[in-house]
Amino acid sequence: MLSTHLPALQVVLPLASAPVCLLLRHPRHAWACALTISWLVLAIAVMLVQQVAATGTISYAIGAWATPWGIEYRIDMAGALMILVVATIGAVVLPFAGRSIQQEIRKKHSGLFYTCFLLCLAGLLGIVVTGDAFNLFVFLEISSLSSYVLISLGCTRRALTAAFQYLVMGTIGATFILIGVGLLYMLTGTLNMVDISQRLTEVADTRTIRVAFAFVTVGVSIKLALFPLHLWLPNAYTFAPSVVSAFFAATATKVGIYVLLRLFFTVFGIGFSFVAMHVGEIMMLLAAAAMMVASLVAIFQNNVKRMLAYSSVAQIGYIILGISLASRDGVAAGMIHLFNHALIKCALFLSLGCIFLRLGSVELQDMRGLAKRMPWTMAAFVAGGLSLIGLPLTSGFISKWYLVGAALTDGYWPLAVLILLSSLLALIYIWRVVETAYFQVPGAGMPLVKEAPASMLIPAWLLIGANFYIGVDASLVSGIAHQAAGILIEQGVR
Amino acid sequence: MSELLGHYNYWIVIVLMMTGFYIVIARPNLIKKVIGLFIFQTSVFIFFISIAKVEGGTAPIIEEGISVYSNPLPHVLILTAIVVGLATTALGLALVVRIREAYGTINEDDIHVQDEER
Amino acid sequence: MENLINDVLLGLLMITGFAIVRMKSLLGVTMLTSIYSLLSASLFVVLDAVDVALTEAAIGAGIATVLMVATVALTTDEEKVPRHTPLLPLLVVMATGAALIYGTLDMPHHGDPLAPAHRYVADSYLHDSPVEIGVPNVVTSVLASYRGYDTLGEVTVIFTAAAGVLALLGYRTRGRNIEAAGIRKQVVLRVIAKLFFPLILLFALYVQFHGDYGPGGGFQAGVIFATGFILYALAFGLGTAQRLIPSQLLRILAAAGVLIYAAVGLESMLLGGKFLEYRVLADDPIAGQHLGILLIELGVGITVASVMLIIYYGFVSRRH
Amino acid sequence: MFIAVSSVILIAIAVGLVRAIRGPSLYDRVLAANMIGTLTVLMVAILGFMTGRPEFLDIALVYVLISFVSTLAVLRVHNPGAGTTASSVKGSGEQ
Structure with a gap:
């Protein structure tokens, strides 16, 4: 009986426990509450994935109102994969948070931190699960507003300006989405995504719908930090608390990409998005630019967190590149990379969190000779870095393999060259850190730090382990991704 | 000509939206930016409510003897959006207050200069 | 006739918008923003959106203005002349406008x-x-029932804002009641505040429970309720207001409202319906809908009122 | 009848707007905003009767109650005549 309500519970559980978390006075209790909820959320996510795998797309009518009149929750394979990513990262990151937050955030704020964290989790899950265009806007705002708060809790004053910059850009993005939804509603009279797509066929060839498409796409692109709309991202990731960077890098932008997938394939359809609007070509150009420019910029960063942030912009380029091919293989490759990159980036940011806990800094010059003092942390960083570069036996290799394959099938061999070039750039920036940490001698006045506590190392290593597992046996992820991509393409061609 | 008469309403609303948008991206003063967002969003609300208007209709509160009502759905959406807008404004202003305390200025250019120095 | 009013109001809005771009005094800009809200609220009435008008008036001309004024007070009033020429922004705006x-x-x-x-x-x-x-x-039935889930999201958004303001500004309970001393002289203000305070609260209750039949509902009522307390705080000092409604209580109330809303949803689930399916709450489906709407509107009202006050306390209790 | 009344109100709002924009002092602007608030109340009331739905007077009432509060807030903050007491009045004050 409970199993029929899983889609609603998936979102309502973290949403309703956030206020409870606010009332808990002791930071420890708030942490325990958030941790329990995040694990329950993961359990629900796993059950949902099984359900979707068994029965196909799930639809849940909230309030029991039939679809165009009420709000529908709709989970297909692509959605299930996204839920799994978000829930897994949430569940992995929270055990880490306990210690990290204790150090980075003032004690009286930690209750608020967990409240906002749960709200953000609920918001992101809500975006994925919903089948209603306006409901998507509402949950987007829940996740955005809580992210602004989470970022602003970072320990330097630049966290405040980063949060403000994100707030301004994020709100512009959300308002663009709102305008687009308004235009869509104007011509179709409905807000349900599937219903919109059906009624769109009659009016698709109007200037209004073209503008609606442009506005929604630009709005979502700001949210997912597509080059050149990524300007908020480097600051936000650099100055946010370590846990928040790890969580966002793995989930927030990825959910944005998922929304883009939904728009291109489910709502507007391939014929409109890729043939009439040429969004494939535009996205391909921007993705290629992101891969090269952001990787180049990353090489010149001295703050390792900032370096990884730029690397994220580049990696988003890879994912978008796959999607821009609009083929089953391309979209599947994009989704595989989405999944793998979520794991890798989260692990990398977590290991930086360990370093920050001990050193109080993530500047490159402070990390000289660190490998001797924090061998496990640095090993995690290197393992993640290898995967970022895309060496065989890592998950990064798998996603690049599929990506290159998809590009070559469609005859885009220059893209394959670009992917290899960008990987070379990744090698350079990761090598800078490795060289500093392993082969340089620590300066005279540098503190003798200990290895990070197990509560922080284990989450990072769990992700690294998953990364190597996928590197060896990618059949599960690739199977889900191909199935999801198949459904999306099927929805898109009509 | 009828084309023009039917749409000038929306055009004015678009000018309003763009006024707000311009304030957000052109003004370095942070309070002005938040106010710009507020104007931008309020104008989008006007746009939605304009969509909802039905010629000769009245407010969608059912009453005996009235048959034409304006469209209630955009009203509902905008009620929600107004609340979201207020939440954003409140958070933005709170951030401005903290930025002023940390930097001593609320001018974006001055803040950049201070960040570069460190 | 309505068209003429519509056009004139749009024209006035445009003038106000341009004036906001040009004006340098931030308090002046705040006043103009409040006028902008008032004008757009009148426009909403012309366009038949009475519920929206009520909300825009309560928020734009009320709470948002108060917050902006408080922020200006905590920062600075003058806007510096921009250093670089705004050519690129102008281009972006023109392009966006042209697209629309x-x-x-x-x-x-x-x-x-x-x-x-x-x-x-x-x-x-x-x-x-x-x-x-x-x-x-x-509007009420769509808001609270057909699209009741959006409204749950909306309450959560406003709750997030409260958590954010608490994290950013916090609030201090004042030991001494400093302002009250300065205010004692202003007899007129205090008499008017005393007269208005119960009226506003009464009116808030009316808006809360009359929302099914006329414009209004939990959200508007919550804002009006909070405005009443803000008036009280302005007239008698923040300390006095905080003695009336302590910050800790507000925190509990803000959480309670969201929880009431979610609980109604979960309860309907337990009674065998879908999430937020009110008709299972009572034997008669219509009665169930009524009960559900009443309860969730109550939750909305409680959360909104307390969140507004949390935000207000946060801004006003902040000092250099 | 309605035409005459609403034109007069609109003209009055426009005049108030001119004062709000030109200033020159803050008090002019506050007063103008307050006046526009009052006129909006009238406007809403007129519109209610014009469209045959006078129950919308509710909205007008909200305006009456609320526009007063924001005016009060500005005057509380901005009180240059009172010098240093200005900050103690608000509890936040100016720098």
């Missing part, structure tokens, strides 16, 4: 009763909601 105007060319005409937006979902709301829900105000 291009989009209007295929739109249905303003007010066209045959537009697709009015023919499909909205049309059946107008016809079916009196039967399915039994509430004359269709």
Whole structure:
């Protein structure tokens, strides 16, 4: 009986426990509450994935109102994969948070931190699960507003300006989405995504719908930090608390990409998005630019967190590149990379969190000779870095393999060259850190730090382990991704 | 000509939206930016409510003897959006207050200069 | 006639907007923003959106203005002249505006009763909601029942804002009541505040419970309620207001409102319905809808009122 | 009848707007905003009767109650005549 309500519970559980978390006075209790909820959320996510795998797309009518009149929750394979990513990262990151937050955030704020964290989790899950265009806007705002708060809790004053910059850009993005939804509603009279797509066929060839498409796409692109709309991202990731960077890098932008997938394939359809609007070509150009420019910029960063942030912009380029091919293989490759990159980036940011806990800094010059003092942390960083570069036996290799394959099938061999070039750039920036940490001698006045506590190392290593597992046996992820991509393409061609 | 008469309403609303948008991206003063967002969003609300208007209709509160009502759905959406807008404004202003305390200025250019120095 | 009023109001809005761009005094800009809100609220009445007008008036001209004024007080009043020429922003804005105007060319005409937006979902709301829900105000029935889940999201958004302001500004309970000393002299203000305070609260209750039949509902009521307390705080000092409603209580109330809303949803789930399916809450489906709407509107009202006060306390108790 | 009344109100709002924009002092602007608030109340009331739905007077009432509060807030903050007491009045004050 409970199993029929899983889609609603998936979102309502973290949403309703956030206020409870606010009332808990002791930071420890708030942490325990958030941790329990995040694990329950993961359990629900796993059950949902099984359900979707068994029965196909799930639809849940909230309030029991039939679809165009009420709000529908709709989970297909692509959605299930996204839920799994978000829930897994949430569940992995929270055990880490306990210690990290204790150090980075003032004690009286930690209750608020967990409240906002749960709200953000609920918001992101809500975006994925919903089948209603306006409901998507509402949950987007829940996740955005809580992210602004989470970022602003970072320990330097630049966290405040980063949060403000994100707030301004994020709100512009959300308002663009709102305008687009308004235009869509104007011509179709409905807000349900599937219903919109059906009624769109009659009016698709109007200037209004073209503008609606442009506005929604630009709005979502700001949210997912597509080059050149990524300007908020480097600051936000650099100055946010370590846990928040790890969580966002793995989930927030990825959910944005998922929304883009939904728009291109489910709502507007391939014929409109890729043939009439040429969004494939535009996205391909921007993705290629992101891969090269952001990787180049990353090489010149001295703050390792900032370096990884730029690397994220580049990696988003890879994912978008796959999607821009609009083929089953391309979209599947994009989704595989989405999944793998979520794991890798989260692990990398977590290991930086360990370093920050001990050193109080993530500047490159402070990390000289660190490998001797924090061998496990640095090993995690290197393992993640290898995967970022895309060496065989890592998950990064798998996603690049599929990506290159998809590009070559469609005859885009220059893209394959670009992917290899960008990987070379990744090698350079990761090598800078490795060289500093392993082969340089620590300066005279540098503190003798200990290895990070197990509560922080284990989450990072769990992700690294998953990364190597996928590197060896990618059949599960690739199977889900191909199935999801198949459904999306099927929805898109009509 | 009828084309023009039917749409000038929306055009004015678009000018309003763009006024707000311009304030957000052109003004370095942070309070002005938040106010710009507020104007931008309020104008989008006007746009939605304009969509909802039905010629000769009245407010969608059912009453005996009235048959034409304006469209209630955009009203509902905008009620929600107004609340979201207020939440954003409140958070933005709170951030401005903290930025002023940390930097001593609320001018974006001055803040950049201070960040570069460190 | 309505068209003429509509046009004039739009023109006035445009003038106000341009003036906001040019004006340098931030308090002046705040006043203009408040005027902008008032004008757009009047426009909403012309366009038949009475519920929206009520909300815009309560928020734009009320709470948002108060917050902006408080922020200016905590920072600075003068805007510096921008250093660089705003050529790029101008281009971006022009391009965006041009795109939108291009989009209007295929739109249905303003007010066209045959537009697709009015023919499909909205049309059946107008016809079916009196039967399915039994509430004359269709906006309320769509807001609270058909799209009740959006409203849960909306309450959560406002709750997030409270958590954010608490994290950023915090609040201090004042030991001494400093302001009260300065205010003692202003007899007129205090008399008016005393007169208005109960009136506003009474009116808030009316808006809360009359929302099914006229414009209003939990959200508007919550804002009006909070405005009453803000008036009280302005007249008698923050300390006095905080003695009346302590910050800790507000925190509990803000959480309680969201929880009431979610609990109604979960309860309907336990009774065998879907999430937020109110009709299972009572034996008669219509009675169930009424009960559900009443409860969730209550939750909305409680959260909104307390969140507004949390935010206000946060801004006003902040000092250099 | 309605035409005459609403034109007069609109003209009055426009005049108030001119004062709000030109200033020159803050008090002019506050007063103008307050006046526009009052006129809006009238406007809403007129519109209610014009469209045959006078129950919308509710909205007008909200305006009456609320526009007063924001005016009060500005005057509380901005009180240059009172010098240093200005900051103690608000509890937040100016720098």
